[in-house]
Amino acid sequence: MTEHSHCAIFTDLDGTLLDHDTYSWAPAAPAIERIKKLGIPLIAISSKTLAELSHINATDHLFDGLIGENGGVIRLGDQTEQPGPATETIDAARDAIRAALSIPVASFRSTSPEIIAAQTGLSPDDAARAGRRHCSDPLIWAPTDKDVTTARTIAETFGLKLVKGGRFHTLCGPTDKGAAMARMLKLLAKNGVLPSTGLTPCTIALGDSANDATMLAAADFPIQIPQKHASTTTALIQDQKLIIAPEPGPSGWNAGINALLDQLTNTNNKSEVLHG
Ligand SMILES: [Mg+2]
Known part of the structure; x- marks a missing residue:
């Protein structure tokens, strides 16, 4: 292999x-140090x-690029792109839901950090950051089933979805982590972080939940991280390439990346893929 990617x-x-539980990435530090030395963007x-x-x-200082709101918004350096729905569409749909229902409807985008903090237990500063949304908006409400059905129908008329997460119904677009990954690869090439000519760059993706499936499916090397509090791990995608890490969270991240890098750097014709 003479061409590099x-x-x-x-x-x-x-x-x-x-x-x-702890939001720590410390157990992944050895693998992160290794990928930084190899010059692989994270x-x-x-x-x-x-x-x-x-x-x-x-x-x-972990990341070379950021993709937020489940693929709805992308940032590389000072460039921001929004593949997700326009912010005005989110606001218009939320206002239409508010007008149609007889219960109070607040949302992260339209309320104060104090109220977000009270709802989530976040600090006021973290709550303010959680409220600075581009293309998705968790609703703060106490709906009946009928209210949810009404809101869902209204969301659809705006081309949006109402998705129930752990605690909140979130108004969002048909965003897709896999599509955002493809867009970010183009931006990385355009900005010289990855070569803009030659072979297609190889992609490694790591995730633990159903909303990571499109990203795992699009990656050359998908690594599924087991969930910490789940009794069993079911494969998120049906693909022979899928690697399931041996442990949950950052420990599994560390083990999964190190094992994959061992495998790739020990395979002669793949070593140039990593070293460029
Ligand atoms: Mg997750």
């Missing part, structure tokens, strides 16, 4: 690189907002 690593945060891809991701990166 490069790898990029895309990682989910909560429950994947960050421990489900991209965060998360349901968090860009404000939350930027805040983490300002102290920890």
Whole structure:
């Protein structure tokens, strides 16, 4: 293999690189140090907002690029792109839901950090960052089933979805971590972080949940991180390439990446993929 290409690593945060309970990535530090030495870009891809991701990166300097709101918004350097729905569409749909229902409807985008903090237990600063949303908006409400049905129908008329997460119904678009990953690869090439000619870069993706499936399916080397509090691990994608890490969270991240790098760097014709 005479032509060189490069790898990029895309990682989910909560429950994947960050421990489900402590939010620490410390057990993944050896693998992170290794990929930094190899010059492999590491991209965060998360349901968090860009404000939350930027805040983490300002102290920890882990990521070369950020993808927030489940693929809805992308940042590389000072460039921001929004493949997700327009912010005005989110606001218009939320206002239409509010107008149609007889119960109070607040949301992260439209309320104060104090109210977000009270709802989530976040600190006021973290709550403010969680509220700085581009293309998705968790609703703060106490709906009946009928209210949810009404809101869902209204969301659809705006081309949006109402997705029930752990605690909140979130108004969002048909965002896709796999599509955002493909877009980020183009930006990395355009900005010289990855070569813009030659072989297609190889991709490694790590995730722990159903919303990571499109990203895992799109990666050359998908690594599933087991969930810390689940009794069993079911494969998120049906693909022979899928690697399931031996442990949950950052320990599994460390083991999965190190094992994969061992395998790739020990295979002669793949070593140039990593070293460029
Ligand atoms: Mg996760």
